Amino acid sequence: MKIDLYMHEQPKLLASLPTAIGDILSRLSTLAVKPERLVLVGTGSSMNALIAAATALEQATGALVTFKEPEAFLHLPPRPSAAPTLVIAVSQSGRSTSTVEAVRLSVSLGFPTLAIVGDDGSPLAETGADIVLMPIGEELAGPKTKGYTASVLSLLAVASHLGGKPLETSGLEAALDIALAQSDKAAQWLLSTYGIPDYIQVAGQHGHVGSALEASLKIAEITGVPTAGFDIEEALHGHVYGTTDRSLVLIIARDAAEAKVAANLGRALTALGPRLAVCNLSDEPTPYDLAIDWPAVPESWADATWALFPFQWYAWHVARAKGMEQPGMIYPNLGKQLNVKIRPVVV
Template sequence: MQIGTYIRRQPSTLTGLPAAIGADLDSFASLRQKPERIVLLGTGSSMNALLAGAEALEEGTGASVIAKEPEAFLRLPPKASGQRTLVLAASQSGMSITTIEAVRLSVARGFPTLVITGEEGSLITEAGAEVIVMPIGPETVGPKTMGYTATVISVLAVAAKLANKAVDLSGLLAQLEQTAETGLAAAKDLITRFGVPDYILVAGQATHLGTALEASLKIAEISGVPTAAFDTEEALHGHVYGTTDKSLVIAIAQTATEAKVAANLGEALAELGPRTVVLNLSGRPTRFDLNVSWPTAPEQQWLAGCWAPIPLQWYGCELAIARGIDPDKMIYPNLGRRLNVRIRKEA
């Protein structure tokens, strides 16, 4: 299972990447002034990573933050105004057709535009924007895990730069390695306890809306189990009605208040049949918690968006194994090409 190598590589990537891109951040004209409006631009895992950093961007700059899929950006690009605007785009592959077109349009409209990608020399690096190329190397499997968390920490490094702060995770390597190993054990335990659910609902809010969306995407890509993600408040307003006694609800909690809400959800569903577990980063335990060792977080709680997905990445792999599927491959390996969402490299 090669994907496990990349999951285990995330601690060293997360702890080393802020320093690795620091000189680039210092050189970018787009980051020399705090923006008053930030437009996030991406799809799939890239958009999920941007959303995981959205609250940090807003908190650090006071800017209004708007998320736009590339098609929406192309259809209705932001209008020029007196507000200083930063367009922050992400594309791990650098080959997403509409993201490239949207970046080109942003540059043509005169907006300061910064792109985060994992592929040096990809087409998006030629679109005219300033570019962060994450020094993470290739992920030679279908579902990308390391690329996601590296994008999250890159977005948070941008947020810190705009807020005149520093991101330093260098002292957390051993703790993050423990998170990776206990996350695998927790994923195996979920399979032992619940088998393969008929449906998985993942709920999170603020930074962890991005975590929930990414976890849902990875579980579906790797295992093929029907999965959806919602903001926690949205999930509480009806979406759990779509679960059965064979379903699993995963609630992500960052604060004590969120842990209390997640526990209340678990108690309510326990009487009805659906199972609930809590990915609990709050320090306030509930009886539904997954047994994961989390880092002693720095003051900024939003940094947890970097490591929160790790147990659920493992869970997608363990679900695939339980279903007799190779976790290194997408459940439909060639679907992206058939849908024509990426530019194909010439042979």
């Protein structure tokens, strides 16, 4: 299946997902006690999803939140503590070698461990951790689209469950359909206006650091264009100096304060040559906004789920402009050569 078809599945999938996994969450022993310490484990898109949802998890629980790449977890696992601890791991495929081993270690050490996965037949589902199976179906293309957005929303559903405040998704599918279509047009506008940049920089704050990292990963995986993701504050402290008059800076702004920072950066940077656009999720307009009507939801952090729409489309359109008829991983066999996945047995 083509990446664009996976993208089109997202509105219906995301609108139904909180209800679909709600019963699972209510039955899990790992979520029966509100944690005081959260250890988030993942790599690649999974780690980006954890970063995107971390603010919501922290707000819902008041817990101390730490991030561990799986290899770092294996090298130095959390020490036992009197503080109730919850380890949350994410792997859309459930076949990331180091993640599977980290979850096995967490379970063996006695930590309550929750694994969010998209394949119930994967090695991750057989580690002994409590499992939240995301009902997303197959995503055969390497770069995750619906797998990423579903991971973020699943984590937000966990945060809502722990905080005792269910997610409200009524009317969400229709609003996401509109946002997805407008994101497609915005991505085409970026390409037709600025061409293929020599470098793309994406920046966001708080949960949208995860969005920026995932957006940059998606663009790099699919297009091969040099791309990086940063915290906005980090970008302002030097990384924008790495841009040229052929570069494109993309800012994700969640609220009015962030929109004002984005507008200020736009005025200063575009006067020097680089181009800039804002994925503006706030009510504070800037001269650089992509024309997208985003869903209005009570929980402001829920937008970390769908903020990726324009970046998914942008990667797809840039790849096609570079001659890739069916965009996918630009180096499709590299992950296999690096042995980052446990491959299913083919009979």
